[in-house]
Amino acid sequence: MIIFHTIESIFSIVLMIATGYILTNKGWFNPEASKLFSRIITNIALPTYMIWNLMSTFNKDGLLHLATGLVVPFSSMLACYIVGYVVSKVIKVKSNRQGTFRSMFFVSNSIFIGIPVNLALFGEESVPYVLLYYIANTSLFWTIGASGIRNDGALGKEKVSPLEVVKKIFSPPLLGFLFAIFLILCNISLPRFILDTCKYLGNMTTPLSMLFIGIAIYGVKLSNIxxxxxxxxxLLGRFVVSPLIVMGVTHFIPLPLLMKKVFIIQAMLPVMTQTSIVAKSYGGDAEYAAIMTTVTTVIAIVVIPVYMLIFQYYF
Structure with missing residues (x-):
């Protein structure tokens, strides 16, 4: 029954992505629409969703207990980066792709795909664990990952100020997360109408994210793959190495079962969408990153039910 529920949930996601793809083909959406959706998701939908979800789910004691799980995504992602670094040397990745390769190997699309997928698989109670992984994911991407991508590109030789890095890490979604934590720790309650507004705006996250992915997939020519x-x-890094490392780490660091499952799913998600954007901004191989984002997104649809089947028999 679990596997059928998983397939149904994935089909829902596929249909939303397909809608974005088809409407782009019909001319309803274009790159400007994609940018607009990204800005709405990042600056409005995700921050408000995080405020509503956390404040509706946690009290002070529960929040403090939640924070102990942060060590798992940070340690597992750093280990995966090391593996990716070694692999890039062994298979002799081109010098103008090495940083991009390593970033794609160890960083996942933990928010645009992560929230919709985990909501579909595990429900609202999974979201706080998704956000924990997101903290590690975004922190390491905008430091280690972006630094490597910058070194790939012709425009990336200039020094980046620490302030710029901090601004990238403390994005609106993370600020929304931290704001909610502050309110909870200080025992401050928001009026019901504000929480309801956050809920309604936050509910845009899933459909807009899926439309955004559909537009992005349409933009990649099949002949270039x-x-x-x-x-x-x-593909091995995203769908095998990264989740196996999480399984290994959680073997030594006990976690609630749902948190463990969410971290594993987060670890095996597609390449982070921002990888191609950063590569383009620094004069790197943005098409390479865009193709891998598309390929891993499509393959993830098949791989996710496999992991849910593993969960059913081994957890």
Whole structure:
């Protein structure tokens, strides 16, 4: 029964992505619409969703207990980066792709895909764990990951100020998360009409994220997708190495079962959407990143039910 529920949930996500793809093909959406959706999701939907979800789910004691799980995503992602670094040397990834390759190997699309997928699989109670993984994911991407991508590009030789890095890490979604934590720790309650507004705005996250992904997939030409050792290595990194490392870490660090499952799903999600954006801004191989984002997103739809089947028999 669990596997059928999973497939149904994934089909719902597929239909929303397909809607974005079809409407882009019909001319309803274009790159400007994609940028608009991204800005709405990042600056409005996600921050308000985090405020509503956390304040509706946690009290002070529960929040303090939740924070202990942060060590798992940070340690597992750092371990995955090391593996990706070694792999990039062994298979001799091109010098103008090495940073991008390593970033795609160890960082996942933990928010645009992470929230819709985990909501579909585990329900609202999974969201706080999704946000924990997101903290590690965004912190490491905008430090280690972005630094490597910057070194790939012709425009990335200039020094980046620490202030710029901090601004990238403390994005609106993370600020919304921290604001909610502050209110909870200080025992401050928001009026019901504000929480309801946050809920309604936050509910835009899933449909807009899926439409955004559909637009992005449409923008990649199938003729440009060629199987290579880079692609195979990234697929193994995303769907095998990264979740296996999380399983290994959680073997030594006991976690609530749902938190463990969410972290594993977060670890095996597709390449982070912002990878191609950062690569483009620094004059790197943005098309390479965009192709891998598309390929891993499509393959994730097949892999997610496999992990849910593993959960059913081994957890």
């Amino acid at each position: 060629k199987v290579s050792k880079d692609m195979i290595a990234i």
